[in-house]
Amino acid sequence: MSGLIIFPIFILYVVVGFLVLNFLFSLFKWNIKKYIIVIVVILLPFWDLFIQKGIKTYYQASGLLEPILYEMPFKENELFKNLDISKIRSISKDNLLNKQIYDNYKISISDYIELESEDYFTNNSKKLTRLNLKEYSYEYINIPTSRYVIIPEYKKEMIFFQMAYITKMILFDRENNKIIAESSSIEFTDRYAKFRRHYLLLQVGLTQQDFFYINTESGNFKLFKILNLRI
Numbered sequence: 001m002s003g004l005i006i007f008p009i010f011i012l013y014v015v016v017g018f019l020v021l022n023f024l025f026s027l028f029k030w031n032i033k034k035y036i037i038v039i040v041v042i043l044l045p046f047w048d049l050f051i052q053k054g055i056k057t058y059y060q061a062s063g064l065l066e067p068i069l070y071e072m073p074f075k076e077n078e079l080f081k082n083l084d085i086s087k088i089r090s091i092s093k094d095n096l097l098n099k100q101i102y103d104n105y106k107i108s109i110s111d112y113i114e115l116e117s118e119d120y121f122t123n124n125s126k127k128l129t130r131l132n133l134k135e136y137s138y139e140y141i142n143i144p145t146s147r148y149v150i151i152p153e154y155k156k157e158m159i160f161f162q163m164a165y166i167t168k169m170i171l172f173d174r175e176n177n178k179i180i181a182e183s184s185s186i187e188f189t190d191r192y193a194k195f196r197r198h199y200l201l202l203q204v205g206l207t208q209q210d211f212f213y214i215n216t217e218s219g220n221f222k223l224f225k226i227l228n229l230r231i
Contacts, residue, residue: 048163048192052214055164059186060217067183067223073148073171078228079110084149085231086128088169090116096129096138106133107230114144147175150231164188169220171227181227183219 043050059065073080095101096117105113110133117129117138127140149172156165164186171181190197190213197211224231 045196052188065219067219069181071180082111082146084114084144084146086115093119183223185218187216188214
């Protein structure tokens with residue numbers, strides 16, 4: 001449903017709600033704070049968004065999403081020698097020889113990068129692929145050999161009555177078998193948006209995103225900035 005339809009629906013809800021409440025107030029002569037009550041009724045379908053905004057503000061202000069760097073990764077001339085990002089990034093097979101993509105990775109990585117390649121149009125299975133940045137070539141591999149790997153933790157830590165959840169991402173050193181950095185992100189659910197989605201805005205289908213939502217707050221990009229990673 002486009003915004004051109006959503007806006008009239010919301011305006012209709014506001015107008016009808018105002019008229020009904022105004023009628024009731026005039027009928028029973030409830031004049032005290034009636035406009036405050038009207039505003040509350042109008043905003044009531046969005047109550048979860050206000051709480052989620054408060055949660056997001058708290059996490060931003062408290063620094064709980066700031067990345068943690070336990071030690072700096074080894075670099076040569078300010079560059080990673082290699083890096084495995086196959087668990088967070090994929091590339092279309094059509095772009096495996098795209099020079100611009102190679103040049104972008106070469107800003108922060110010198111030798112090679114490992115990621116998954118796939119054919120987005122035929123839904124073929126993904127293949128672990130190594131991009132040789134110096135030679136502008138690629139090869140399919142079975143086992144990654146990069147010293148460092150970026151790993152997302154798929155377990156979600158639900159918070160505040162399942163209105164939001166925390167996810168983590170780590171930078172792991174395979175050579176020394178330890179985590180050297182980690183970051184957290186907070187994402188928000190639509191668990192309490194059923195009335196707003198299906199009845200107020202007439203959204204249908206479970207795959208549709210709520211037209212009103214709170215954006216994710218991620219510490220991943222801050223970690224990439226600290227590590228000077230362009231991926």
